[in-house]
Amino acid sequence: MAGLEDLYREIILDHYRNPRNRGELEVPPAVQAVGFNPLCGDEVVIYVEVRDGVITDVSTGGQGCSISQSSASMMSTAVKGRTVAEVRRLVWAFKRMMSIHGSGIGGTGDELDDEPDSGNDAGDVKLGDLEALQGVVKFPVRIKCATLSWNTLVQALDETFA
Amino acid sequence: MSGDGGELGAGTRADFPLLGREVRGRPIIYLDSAASSQKPRSVLDAMNSYYETINANVHRGAYEIAAQATEAMEAARAAVARFVNAPSADEIVFTKNVTEAINLVARSWGGANLGPGDAVVITEMEHHANIVPWHIMAAEKGFELRWIDVGADGQLDLGNLDRLLDGAKLLGVTAMSNVLGTLNPIRRLADAAHDAGALVLVDAAQYVPHLPTDVQALGADFLGFTGHKMCGPTGIGVLWARAELLEAMPPFLGGGEMILDVRKDGFLPNHIPHKFEAGTPPIAEIVGLGEAVRYLEGLGMDRVREHEVSLTAYALRTLQDRYGPELAVHGPSEPACRGGVLSMSFRDIHPHDLSQVLDDRGVCVRAGHHCAKPLMRHLGVPATTRASLYVYNDTSDVDALADALGAAGEFFG
Secondary structure, three states: OOOHHHHOOHHHHHHHHOOOOEOOOOOOOOEEEEEEEOOOOEEEEEEEEEEOOEEEEEEEEEEOOHHHHHHHHHHHHHHOOOEHHHHHHHHHHHHHHOOOOOOOOOOOOOOOOOOOOOOOOHHHOOOHHHHHHHHHHHOHHHHHHHHHHHHHHHHHHHHHOO | OHHHOOOOOHHHHOOOHHHHOEEOOEEOEEOEOOOOOOOOHHHHHHHHHHHHHHOOOOOOOOOHHHHHHHHHHHHHHHHHHHHOOOOOHHHEEEEOOHHHHHHHHHHHHHHHHOOOOOEEEEEOOOOHHHOHHHHHHHHHHOOEEEEEOEOHHHOEOOOOHHHHHOOEEEEEEEOEOOOOOEEOOHHHHHHHHHHOOOEEEEEOOOOOOOOOOOHHHHOOOEEEEEHHHOOOOOOOEEEEEOHHHHHHOOOOOOOOOOEEEEEOOEEEEOOOOHHHOOOOOOHHHHHHHHHHHHHHHHHOHHHHHHHHHHHHHHHHHHHHHHHHHHEEEEOOOOHHHEOOEEEEEEOOOOHHHHHHHHHHOOEEOEEEOOOOHHHHHHHOOOOEEEEEOOOOOOHHHHHHHHHHHHHHHHHOO
């Protein structure tokens, strides 16, 4: 049985207590997207600014539990300064890590889209600190907390290129 | 032992098989009965016995067990009618849950009686089940939806009640808030609504399981409740309504059982309550609900209420003593004015994180908006952590909750 320390890794609590890239960006040039977790009422706001295919700035707002807020914070540091193509691969790799397919739990995870056609091997994407969130998979009801900001980021990117 | 309310609590726990299990090596501390109660052995046995001895479709069967199944179902209907003091068992319509009961009223009665220029009044502390059906029908029929706000100490603000009811055709109100525990003054509201020419629909999902209920004394016109919060199974709820209203209302779902005759050019609806019970009903669940009613009658609803008032008082006192201003329990401060629903905000710990640590210690509570988002906005919180009490809880459960809150405070400290 998974224990609390599997869920609340120190780096997660650090991002929760000291969230990075917190605030708002001017819209436009930035694009804003809002994501809701209807389960718990959490709400996350993501601002992204894209120039020449590169995410030049990202900011997060909203309210939520330690998992959703730390995931948003870690996401913001992971995507800032990277190309949109890299970030889409990162999103895919993160969501694959957060997927409960194959872990025998079944049911409440997010649907995983096909791997983006990257030209590179997306399986090589390094998740780094984000791997701290892997323990969330052992707590299926919390998976949506961890993926909320990532799905909202995808919404913002889709809107940027709409 | 002053706070345990007498024989209920530890004395009834043995009746509920699930409460004998452990969670992570600790005895389960079940404090989520406002979401769904546990089931006593007698209810589980009654449902099993139905399947093992008399399982057959009800009504119209000419053979022995079909007649027995019908008899068991109608005996449950009579037991439910007696339990809420309905004048007649014909006024008890079985639904899936209270949500379906309210949707039935909104669709059937609302569809026939509401239109532009009309108004329906509901309250800010309603569960989504008594909000969204009215939003849907308002969009369709063009009537106005008005709100009674929540005021001080978790009570409805009735200052402008007469103005809100002016021209209204229906008042929809919860008898007991699933978040605040507030017991609303249903009789007073019903009298005011009737004076204004409006009918009264009572969401009694949190009331019927916990207090003696008399639909006639409450002055309601429609009253809905649900089986699984009152020791019964899931999948079975009840709409009680005055017979003349049910008679005049058009059918809700169409199909078998709800007709007297069907022709190529139309149909003749069945008598009440069958007019509103299309298709094969959840027979085993109805039998289970009937047994749940008998179980609660055996405990005595006056004793159930006394037990919960006493245990709620103990919980409010204990949490206040241990955590003071760090822990807010939303809703009325006086135990006699509320039910055993404790919606808490503890420091700035998010309810999801709080409930996770509680779960680690086997304490089952609910975190979230409790299907009451307008109320959450009023309270200015995204969510709360809710512990709720029932017949099998006692002071040891409250103590375990208080200890677990302390552990959460340390973890996130």
